[in-house]
Amino acid sequence: MVATASARGSESALARLIHPVGLAEFVATYREQRPLLVCRDHRDHFGGLFSVADFDRLMAGSRLGTNTVRILKDGREIPPAGAVHQNHAAIESACQQFASGATLSFQHVHERFEPVAALCRMLAHECSAAFQANAYLTPPGHQGLGLHHDTHDVFVVQTAGSKHWKVYGESVSLPLRSQRFDRHTMQPGPVAIDASLKAGDTLYLPRGFVHEASSTDETSLHLTIGVHAAQLGTLLSTHLTNYIEATPAMRRSLPFGFAVTPAERRRATKQVREALDAFTGSTDPAALVDDAALSISTSAPAPATGRLLAADASYHLTCTTAVRPRTGAVIDQRKTRQHLTLTCQGRVVRFPVAAATAVDAALSRPSSTAQALPGPLDPEGKLLLLKTLLAEGMCELDL
Numbered sequence: 001m002v003a004t005a006s007a008r009g010s011e012s013a014l015a016r017l018i019h020p021v022g023l024a025e026f027v028a029t030y031r032e033q034r035p036l037l038v039c040r041d042h043r044d045h046f047g048g049l050f051s052v053a054d055f056d057r058l059m060a061g062s063r064l065g066t067n068t069v070r071i072l073k074d075g076r077e078i079p080p081a082g083a084v085h086q087n088h089a090a091i092e093s094a095c096q097q098f099a100s101g102a103t104l105s106f107q108h109v110h111e112r113f114e115p116v117a118a119l120c121r122m123l124a125h126e127c128s129a130a131f132q133a134n135a136y137l138t139p140p141g142h143q144g145l146g147l148h149h150d151t152h153d154v155f156v157v158q159t160a161g162s163k164h165w166k167v168y169g170e171s172v173s174l175p176l177r178s179q180r181f182d183r184h185t186m187q188p189g190p191v192a193i194d195a196s197l198k199a200g201d202t203l204y205l206p207r208g209f210v211h212e213a214s215s216t217d218e219t220s221l222h223l224t225i226g227v228h229a230a231q232l233g234t235l236l237s238t239h240l241t242n243y244i245e246a247t248p249a250m251r252r253s254l255p256f257g258f259a260v261t262p263a264e265r266r267r268a269t270k271q272v273r274e275a276l277d278a279f280t281g282s283t284d285p286a287a288l289v290d291d292a293a294l295s296i297s298t299s300a301p302a303p304a305t306g307r308l309l310a311a312d313a314s315y316h317l318t319c320t321t322a323v324r325p326r327t328g329a330v331i332d333q334r335k336t337r338q339h340l341t342l343t344c345q346g347r348v349v350r351f352p353v354a355a356a357t358a359v360d361a362a363l364s365r366p367s368s369t370a371q372a373l374p375g376p377l378d379p380e381g382k383l384l385l386l387k388t389l390l391a392e393g394m395c396e397l398d399l
Contacts, residue, residue, distance in 0.1 A: 013122035016045075017155050017202050017225075026204075032153065032174060035167050036204040037193050045200035046159045049115050052221050055137050058112055059104070064090040073102040075146025098137070103144025106135040109223065114303060116223065121302075121328050123225070128296050130228040137221050138163065143214035147188070148181040149207065153227040156203040161220035165203060167193035168210040175208045176233070186210075197222070230292040239288055243279055250275060294332050294343060301345060302328035306396050313397050314390040319371040319379060322398035323386055325363050331394055333359075342394065349392050351385065358385055367398045 018026050018038060030036045062068050064080050064087060071078040071094055078097060080090050098104050110120040110133040120131040138144055149171055156165075169189015172179050188210035196216060197203055205211060244250040258268040306326075313321070332343040340356045342349045351359060357375030362368045362385065370383040377385065389395040 012126060013119055014126050016119075017123075017157065018204065030204060030206070032206050035193055035206065035209055036202075037165075037195055037197075038202040038204075039195075039198070040200040040202075043199040046157055049119065049157070050109065050113060050135060050159050050221070050223055052137065052160055052219065054113060055104075055106060055135055055221065058106060058109070059091060059094070062112070063087050064094060068107060069094055070105040070107065071097050071102050072105055072144035073097070073100075074143055078102060098139055101139055101142040103136055103138040103142065105144065106137075109133045109135045111301075114305075117301070117303065118328070120225065121330075123227075124296070125330065127227070127229075128293065129230065130296060131225055132228065133223050133225045135221065135223050137219070138215040139219055140215055140217050143212065145212070147183060147210060147212045149175065149186075149188075149210045150205065150226070151175050151177045151179060151207050153207050153229070154205050155225040155227070156197065156205065157223040157225060158197040158199050158201045158203075159221050159223060160199050161218040162196050162198045162216045163213050163220040163222060164196045164216055165193060165211060165213045166191060167203075167205065170208040171210050172208050174206075181210065230296055235288055235292055239283065240279065243282065247278075249278070297330050297332055302326055302330075302393070307393055310390045310393065310396045314387045317370070317383060317387050317390065319383055320369050321386075322367050322369055323362070323390060323395045324365075324367050324398040326394055326396045329394055331363060333363075342392075344392065344394050347392055349388060349394070351388075355381070355385055358382055359389075362386060362389055362395060 012023075014023060014026075018036065021030075021036065021038065026036070059069060069080070071080060080094065094104055110117045110131070116133050120133060123129075123131045136144060168191055171181060171186035171188050192209070193203070252271075254268045254271065255264040258264040310326070313323075317323075329344055334341045334343075335353060335356060338353055340351045340353055340359060342351070342359070354376050358373040358377055361373055361375075368386070370386050371379065373382045373385070375382075386395065390397075
């Protein structure tokens, strides 16, 4: 489908990408099902997100390598020139390749540029998935990547110039990460979209849909925002692997001679059935979903600015020093009769349950001091609590 819009809708991150298509329509009709092209007569729709000048500044301030900038031309990748310690030469070489028609792809922009990082954090919160972004800068009239499909869903966000896209039907329905496109064994379906994206436009591609793109008569810059969703098969296979590692009976061999002896084959069948029953009986679906939610909710990194200052402040905090919840930090809280456990970006902090009231205040109020925290903790306990939240990156100074 092609949708048209003339202005930005809601300030929701996903709404910014798909407007005027609504969230309910997107989930019911497009998500993991079919591509969506949103054409807008609004070139500044993604203004301030990521520009050619931003690309230039990032590249000039980075050490180039295949994990930073990929050089792509006509479906092949060109290795970066120069030794690792000769970064200036590598940058000059990349610029020369661009002048000769190569696409420059800056990897993991969400880790290096705050406006893109903020968008990915908001999308992660709204969509219950991890998000990452790469940028592609292509000179006029050229193509970087060749025909391929992605093994995760992507939003293509055109921020400058224009690019012509051809999107074909699925080669594999909802491919796994291991099922990359092979032009020798996989056949794309019929053309689904044949159109140009202009600045301000969005293209959503479910994984498995084959595509290729080339710039028009102007330089093109787009972000590819990848969606790394929690998939059912991955959830179950990870749980099964963990169960096998924890259960000796699951690691036993099948009966001796089962391949040639009918009686032993029946024993093997019984062994498999009993193992499956035991695995199913030990599986708590709600717990698996809770673990997946925790993994997703705590995966998006908060802005790094101020993190070192907060850690340093934890040494010097007084009862009147004001702190606030850390901007962008997603914190999971789980309480038992004895403990309150906080998880944030892989870090786990455990407090006695008596601290729950003070923790809730510190993480929900716009500003707090140790002396103003509620709850039964004594003054030293409240001060230690705020020091811990600062040191662990869950709070920051309220400057």
